[in-house]
Amino acid sequence: MSGFTWRSASRICVLLLVSSLIVIPLAATILGGFKTDGELRAEPFGLPDVWRTEYYAEIFADTRFWRYLWNSLVISLLTVALTLILGSMAAYAFAQAKFFGSRFLFSYLLLGLMFPFAAAIMPLFLTVRDLGILDTPWGVILPQVAFGLAFSIMFFRTFFKQMPPELFEAARVDGCGYIRFYFYFTLPLSTPILATIAVFVFVQSWNNYLLPLIMLNDRAGYTWTLGAMDYRGEYISSWNRTLAFMTMTLTPAVVFFIAAQKYIVAGLTGGSVKG
Amino acid sequence: MAEVRLEGVKKCFGAVKVIPKLDLTIADGSFTVLVGPSGCGKSTLLRLIAGLEETTAGQILIDGVDVTDREPSDRSIAMVFQSYALYPHMTVAQNIGFGLRLARKPRSEIRRRVEEAAEILQLQALLDRKPRQLSGGQRQRVAIGRAIVRKPKVFLFDEPLSNLDAALRTQMRVELAELHAKLDATMIYVTHDQVEAMTMADQIVIMDGGIVQQSGSPMTLYDRPANPFVAGFIGSPRMNLLEGTVASDAGAELIGVRPEHFVLSNDAGSWEGRVRYAEHLGSDTVAYVDVEGVGSVTVRVSGEVPVRAGDRVFLTPNQARLHKFAGDRRLAA
Numbered sequence: 013m014s015g016f017t018w019r020s021a022s023r024i025c026v027l028l029l030v031s032s033l034i035v036i037p038l039a040a041t042i043l044g045g046f047k048t049d050g051e052l053r054a055e056p057f058g059l060p061d062v063w064r065t066e067y068y069a070e071i072f073a074d075t076r077f078w079r080y081l082w083n084s085l086v087i088s089l090l091t092v093a094l095t096l097i098l099g100s101m102a103a104y105a106f107a108q109a110k111f112f113g114s115r116f117l118f119s120y121l122l123l124g125l126m127f128p129f130a131a132a133i134m135p136l137f138l139t140v141r142d143l144g145i146l147d148t149p150w151g152v153i154l155p156q157v158a159f160g161l162a163f164s165i166m167f168f169r170t171f172f173k174q175m176p177p178e179l180f181e182a183a184r185v186d187g188c189g190y191i192r193f194y195f196y197f198t199l200p201l202s203t204p205i206l207a208t209i210a211v212f213v214f215v216q217s218w219n220n221y222l223l224p225l226i227m228l229n230d231r232a233g234y235t236w237t238l239g240a241m242d243y244r245g246e247y248i249s250s251w252n253r254t255l256a257f258m259t260m261t262l263t264p265a266v267v268f269f270i271a272a273q274k275y276i277v278a279g280l281t282g283g284s285v286k287g
Numbered sequence: 288m289a290e291v292r293l294e295g296v297k298k299c300f301g302a303v304k305v306i307p308k309l310d311l312t313i314a315d316g317s318f319t320v321l322v323g324p325s326g327c328g329k330s331t332l333l334r335l336i337a338g339l340e341e342t343t344a345g346q347i348l349i350d351g352v353d354v355t356d357r358e359p360s361d362r363s364i365a366m367v368f369q370s371y372a373l374y375p376h377m378t379v380a381q382n383i384g385f386g387l388r389l390a391r392k393p394r395s396e397i398r399r400r401v402e403e404a405a406e407i408l409q410l411q412a413l414l415d416r417k418p419r420q421l422s423g424g425q426r427q428r429v430a431i432g433r434a435i436v437r438k439p440k441v442f443l444f445d446e447p448l449s450n451l452d453a454a455l456r457t458q459m460r461v462e463l464a465e466l467h468a469k470l471d472a473t474m475i476y477v478t479h480d481q482v483e484a485m486t487m488a489d490q491i492v493i494m495d496g497g498i499v500q501q502s503g504s505p506m507t508l509y510d511r512p513a514n515p516f517v518a519g520f521i522g523s524p525r526m527n528l529l530e531g532t533v534a535s536d537a538g539a540e541l542i543g544v545r546p547e548h549f550v551l552s553n554d555a556g557s558w559e560g561r562v563r564y565a566e567h568l569g570s571d572t573v574a575y576v577d578v579e580g581v582g583s584v585t586v587r588v589s590g591e592v593p594v595r596a597g598d599r600v601f602l603t604p605n606q607a608r609l610h611k612f613a614g615d616r617r618l619a620a
Contacts, residue, residue, distance in 0.1 A: 178372035181339050186386035186433070187360035200376045 038262075045256030052252055067256040077260065079232065080239030083149070085264060087224075087235060088217040090153045095160040095213045096206055102161070103168030104194050108180065118169070124162030130222060137226050151227035152235070156217050164209045171205040172198060207275035211268065218265045236261040289350030289363065289440035289473055290315040291336060296345035298331055298497075305331050306497040308345070313475060313490070318467045320476045320488035323520070328497035329477045330445055336475065337366050337443050350440055360386075362441075365434035369446040371426045373418040373433075380405075380414040383432040404436040407469070424455045431463075435470070444476040448483065460486060481521055485509070493517050514615050518543045524573060524585045526610070533581050539611035539618055546573065546587035548605040551594070556601025560584065565594045576600060 036057065044052055045067050046060040071077050105111075106118050136155050137146075145151045175198070183193050199206070221237040228234060240257060291313040298306040306328045313319045321329040334340040336347060338359035347355045354362045365386075374382050381388075383404055384397045392400075405411045408428045418426055427447060434442055444463075448456045464487050467474055478484055484491050485505045492502040493516075501513040505521075512518035518526045526543045534542045550556065551574065560578035572592040576584050586602060594600060611618040 176370065176372065178368045178370050179374070181359075182366070182368060182372035182433075183374070183385075184339065185337060185359045185364070185366045186437075187358075187389040192389070197374065197376075 041255050041262070042259045044252055045259050047252055049250060049252055052255075067253050068260070070253065071256050071260055076239065077236075077257065080234055080236040081261065081264070083233055084218060084235040084237070084261070087149050087152050087156075088214050090149065091156045091160065091217040092210050092213050094153065094157045095164050096210060098157065099161050099164035099209065100168050100199065100202065100206070101194070103165045104172055104198055106165070107169045107172035107175075108193075108198075109190065118165075121162055121165055124159065125166070127159075129159055133222065133226055136223075140227055146227060147229050147233060149233065152217075152220070152223050155223060155227075156213075156220065160213050160216070164213065167205060167209060168202070171202060175201065203275045207272040211272045214268050215265055290348075291441055291473060291475065292346075292348040293332075293336075294346045294348070296332075296335060296347065297343045298328075298335060298340065299343045304497065306335075309497070309499060311492065311499060311502070313473060316471055316473055317489040318464070318474045318476065318487055319490045319492060320478060320484040321492045321494060322478055322481055322484040323494035323500075325479060327494045329479075329494050331497075332494070333366075333443050333445055333475060333477045336441070337364055338362050339366075360389075363439050364441045364443055365437045365439040366443040366445065367427075367430045367434050367447045369449055371418070371430045371450075373426055373429055375418055378415050378417055379410060379421070379429050379432075382418070382429055383410075383436050386433065386437045400436050400438075401432075404432040407435060407466070408432050423451050424459065427451065427459060431466070435466075440473065442470075442472055442474040444474065446478055447476075449478070449480070456483075463487060482523065485521070491521075493520055511617070512543070512610060513617050515541055515543065515612050516615075518610055518612070522546075524587060527584050528612075529581055529584075531581070534611075537609060537611060539613055541612040543610035543612065544584075544604045545608065546585040547589075548608040549584075549586045549588075550603040550605070551586055551588050551592065552601045552603070553598075554601065556603040558584075558602045558604075560600060560602060562594050562596055562598045562600055564596050567591060574600070576602060578602065 040057050043058075043060060044056065046063050046065070048064065051060060102121070106114055140146050140151045140155065143151075145154070179197060180188075180193055183197060188196060219237065220235070224235045224238050228238065240254065240261070293309055293311045296306060296309045296311075297304075309332070321332060323329050331340060335342055336349075338354070338357060342355055345355070346353055349362055349364070359366075374385060377385065380401050384401045387397045387400060401414070402411070405414055408431060410425070410428055410432055413421060413425060413429075418429065421429065427450075430447070447463075448459050451459060460483060463476075467487075476483075476487065488505055490502060491505055491508055493500045493508065495516055500520075501508060501517045508517060508521045512521060512526075515528055519528055522545055524546045526545050528541055528543050530541055534540055558578045558581055560576040560581075563575045563577050563583070565575070566573040569591065570589070572588045572590070572594065574586045574588070574592075574594050576586055578584050584602065
């Protein structure tokens with residue numbers, strides 16, 4: 013083991029500082045759910061004197077909480093599924109097939125990256141209303157997919173382009189066309205990028221507040237972000253309940269990230285080409 | 288087994304003519320090697336036969352059937368790539384059997400044929416491994432297994448040994464030659480290595496600038512090269528191509544003498560020169576000699592000959608093995 017060096021000490025300090033920016037608020041949120049309101053005001057970051065589980069239990073027992081969570085989950089999973097399917101298929105066409113206007117079309121799609129979500133909220137609302145999907149999960153899912161496509165196509169295309177062209181040629185000799193190649197090779201070999209995009213899209217959708225706020229009016233269809241507001245309105249002074257609620261709603265996103273994390277490793281194509 | 292015939296095949300990439308117009312017949316059951324320098328169009332020609340590139344004009348016939356517009360998988364061909372192109376997420380068995388799986392063959396038949404191929408290539412112990420767990424030579428064998436299992440009429444090899452080290456290359460060369468004998472199939476093999484071409488081929492096709500310079504058996508090309516390009520390409524060290532008075536005295540514009548067709552002596556000979564450098568290989572001695580009035584000449588002598596840089600030596604070319612050229616063609620001997 014090497015001894016003490018100023019270099020590693022300063023590195024540890026910087027890492028501690030950066031991680032504390034995330035860990036401290038997160039810990040305060042989790043711990044806040046175990047404290048009384050008075051304790052929370054007096055000592056927001058410390059450990060609770062008595063670990064009170066009743067606020068968590070209250071939320072656990074609340075059917076509204078589970079409904080919000082379910083709504084968010086349905087919307088996020090469908091958004092992820094649609095973005096991955098559409099994005100990867102489009103990117104595959106851009107990466108593999110040569111066709112007239114492909115560059116123009118790709119640039120057109122990338123324009124979506126420059127368009128801020130909030131700026132489009134009014135026309136988005138009108139379009140969703142005209143489509144008759146206002147107040148349904150699709151009213152949130154479809155705009156989220158549309159806005160997620162630009163960046164997912166860009167990432168997918170870069171990844172697909174790195175696939176050795178001989179792989180497609182060998183598969184072609186074996187009798188594989190473009191569509192079969194997509195299912196037999198492109199998708200199984202792209203788990204790292206699929207997982208990365210899935211995490212991005214899921215977290216973005218899970219935490220989306222503005223779009224559900226505009227599109228969903230019926231309380232039964234609320235996502236957890238709207239539900240949180242609902243809680244805060246009901247227990248305006250009850251921050252401990254709100255924090256307990258936040259902790260519970262954070263869990264699925266964290267679980268999803270941890271599950272996908274192990275796939276976010278490149279190098280799956282190692283060994284296909286050359287030694 | 289099948290004959291491959293190319294009739295008036297042309298290939299252009301945009302304005303660039305890679306293969307101007309080419310007619311070639313590859314005999315049934317032969318081991319034909321397409322050889323030539325980088326960019327000569329040999330790989331393109333192979334890819335045209337495979338169907339991975341579309342012809343600009345002309346026809347490709349395999350076993351008498353016009354396959355010009357057919358997909359690669361409908362041509363009864365199998366191809367082995369320089370980079371192996373193994374499917375990284377599949378095991379060796381899945382790699383080999385993938386083509387059969389796509390052709391919806393029964394599971395039992397796929398297993399039987401994969402095992403047959405594995406036996407031929409001694410891959411039985413590796414069937415459950417992934418490509419990344421294999422060495423270069425093993426990977427290449429899997430790539431060949433993938434070709435064998437489809438029982439194609441024609442095997443196409445695109446520089447399959449160029450990623451292997453020298454020792455493995457020699458071993459695989461022998462294995463491929465044995466495989467050809469065992470399968471008795473038509474094989475077309477692309478390489479830029481003339482040693483591979485000479486040692487493996489029944490027929491060598493030498494290409495340059497998309498044009499077939501000469502085709503024939505290795506010894507025909509060695510003994511009677513059709514033009515100075517072929518003369519210089521076949522043989523190692525390369526043939527001495529000499530111009531000037533020494534050529535005109537022999538009644539040609541250019542004469543060629545292979546390094547092994549000289550007699551080297553210390554006291555008498557037709558040409559006198561000074562050794563610039565000598566390589567002692569044990570089995571052979573290669574001397575680079577500056578000959579006055581002739582130029583630089585490479586000489587190869589069997590066995591160890593004690594010549595050193597700076598020595599004066601005499602060279603006598605074997606007149607019977609002199610190659611005479613005028614312009615771009617061979618003069619009748």
